[in-house]
Amino acid sequence: MNWLAIYRALLVLYPADFRDRFGKEMELVFGEALSQAQRAGRAPAFLISVCTDLAKSALREHAAAFRAGTFCAGLAVLASGLLLGWADSQGGEVQGSVLVLVVCCGLVGLIWRKGAASFAVLFALGIPLFNIRSGHASVGDLLFFVIALFAVAIGSGVRTLLSGPFGITVAIAMGLALGAIDMVVATPVIAIAGAFLGGIAFGRWRPKPLKVAALFGFFEPVGVIVMMAMGMHAARHHFVFIDARSILIAMVGAAIGARFSEISGIASPTPEAA
């Protein structure tokens, strides 16, 4: 079994800044220590101790990253997590809650380097908190924490992937996917929010974040057009109006998101891009 590849994958559990700075060295140290443990015939004990160390140190680093955040970022995490938790708990359906949780935490993991895990925990906390208040709390609510952190980890992993040369392709693909979602849900809010979030996410690819964000914004309505061409559009007779407007909304939303990303610094460039 390739333990080094498994350990490399598990490094996604650490905050992105920490991983960017020390991840490669940690892999190297793990590889050397594993070789030594294998020679000494105590590889199983070593692997167990590494798993324990990984769980404890990842939590500690996330806590440190949260403490290192600015007051406004912390306040934003607290407010948005609890607000979304409350909004989610109002739906009353477990499936809906999980979907909202996964989507929100995944997106936050994708765009927010420092506060994603904290956001996920607070978001997940919001659901049982308000369920307790409404008398619908259960032990199963604890599952939300696991789901939220898992979604953040996936989002964070995708983010790492996106920092490579596939960024522009993924921007286009996400634009198309968002267009398909927009077709299903038929709400401009999706287009606006999606384009804005996409602009933030793609804004980190310097030196041309606006171009990448514009690609995302442009391909969102293209996704609608493609789905409509396949006979799956829900509002065929609104095509011209909706999509002329969507192109404008999506591109402006993406451009604002990209600019917001630049000036706020919430999505600082990766070492590769810097």
Place this chain on the structure above:
Amino acid sequence: MNNTKLPPLTEATFHVLLALSEGEKHGYGIMVEVATQTQGMVNLGPGTLYGCLKRLLEAKWISETEHAAGDQDVKSPVFEERRRYYRLSGEGADVLKAELERIQAITRLPNVQRILGGQS
């Protein structure tokens, strides 16, 4: 800086500083040195080790260096790219000295002397 007012160091921090007191080392070198100096009682995992190094770097108690002279591993291009070495800064040496003096002062306490004497 008055190091006597610092809180006691954590176990990992203390042993990492102690390991670096003998000269600059890379991550695995520190891990091995800590295990050696504690006779295998303290084994730092990669996560704990680098978390500790991060905090020590932020506190400027240690600093990074390009590579250690004479290290055979540095000849490997992979290691050249990834491997960083760490060394104790002047401030870090002061902190370590203060911590060792604190421990030494504890060992001079009468009840500690009695316990240690009883054990021997």
